[in-house]
Amino acid sequence: MIDNVRTKHPLIHCITNGVVQNFTANGLLAIGAAPVMSANPKEVGEMAQNAHGLLLNTGTLTDGQYEAMIIAGRAANENGTPIVLDPVAVGATSYRTKVVKELLSEVKPNLIRGNGGEIGALIGAHSEMLGVEGKSDQEPGSLAKEAANVLGTAICVTGEVDAVSNGKTTYLIKNGHEWLSNVVGTGCLLGAILLAYISSTREGALQASAAALAHYGLASEKAYSLAMKEGIGTFQQRFLDALSSLTDEKVKHDTHIQKV
Ligand SMILES: Nc1ncnc2c1ncn2[C@@H]1O[C@H](COP(=O)(O)OP(=O)(O)OP(=O)(O)O)[C@@H](O)[C@H]1O
Numbered sequence: 001m002i003d004n005v006r007t008k009h010p011l012i013h014c015i016t017n018g019v020v021q022n023f024t025a026n027g028l029l030a031i032g033a034a035p036v037m038s039a040n041p042k043e044v045g046e047m048a049q050n051a052h053g054l055l056l057n058t059g060t061l062t063d064g065q066y067e068a069m070i071i072a073g074r075a076a077n078e079n080g081t082p083i084v085l086d087p088v089a090v091g092a093t094s095y096r097t098k099v100v101k102e103l104l105s106e107v108k109p110n111l112i113r114g115n116g117g118e119i120g121a122l123i124g125a126h127s128e129m130l131g132v133e134g135k136s137d138q139e140p141g142s143l144a145k146e147a148a149n150v151l152g153t154a155i156c157v158t159g160e161v162d163a164v165s166n167g168k169t170t171y172l173i174k175n176g177h178e179w180l181s182n183v184v185g186t187g188c189l190l191g192a193i194l195l196a197y198i199s200s201t202r203e204g205a206l207q208a209s210a211a212a213l214a215h216y217g218l219a220s221e222k223a224y225s226l227a228m229k230e231g232i233g234t235f236q237q238r239f240l241d242a243l244s245s246l247t248d249e250k251v252k253h254d255t256h257i258q259k260v
């Protein structure tokens, strides 16, 4: 599936937060996708129509961005263009919770990605959110499965173990390194990379996401092995290098994916 992304070079239209724009664009380029950042309501409909995937990330949501998300989201849904929603910090304020629920009543995403706190907050399960950081006591596989059934779309829950579920089948991906938590926006970039995979394969959101999570987790393990003596600045650079250099064969051989 990595090869599909590199061959298709999908255009990923990102309406995302101001903190992670550069990292997201570079990470998409590293895996072979083409980023475009555009959040002006006057052009997003047209941009989304030309794109292979639309990312909606609520990290620093403004009223203008929200309007843009509705316009672009409707255009993408009409065209059958895949959408990933990253409801950053949903549950941290009542405004975010209200607005993300409203967004979900207007736009249908193919996948929602969040940490345990965010996905828990979306379905009203017990979870904790402090700013953009969140956690849930629920095991990620069961949370992803429950949320997929409640929300009627595939769900990816990230953390020490990542899970992706369509409500019936769930994959647990046990690759990754805790240093990812020390680099801002690794969850946000992951949302964009999940989308690049989904828009480059016919296998569907579940399989594509499992492959993307394996690629991402293994890239972080490789980066850590090369950067552990230096620190997280070097780790971030090695991570981008590893995203671009990993092969399908290496991912298939080294990944720890479990189907439950
Ligand atoms: N303790 C950990 N061990 C291994 N990998 C981790 C750990 N915590 C997070 N990750 C990985 O970090 C990446 C980002 O997931 P995380 O759940 O931290 O997202 P997030 O909280 O939404 O991040 P952000 O808001 O910074 O974008 C995922 O690839 C996840 O697997």
Ligand SMILES: Cc1ncsc1CCO
Pocket (backbone or CB within 6 Å): 017, 019, 020, 059, 060, 088, 132, 184, 185, 188
């Ligand atoms: C730190 C931060 N604040 C709003 S969005 C964002 C990026 C990581 O989620």
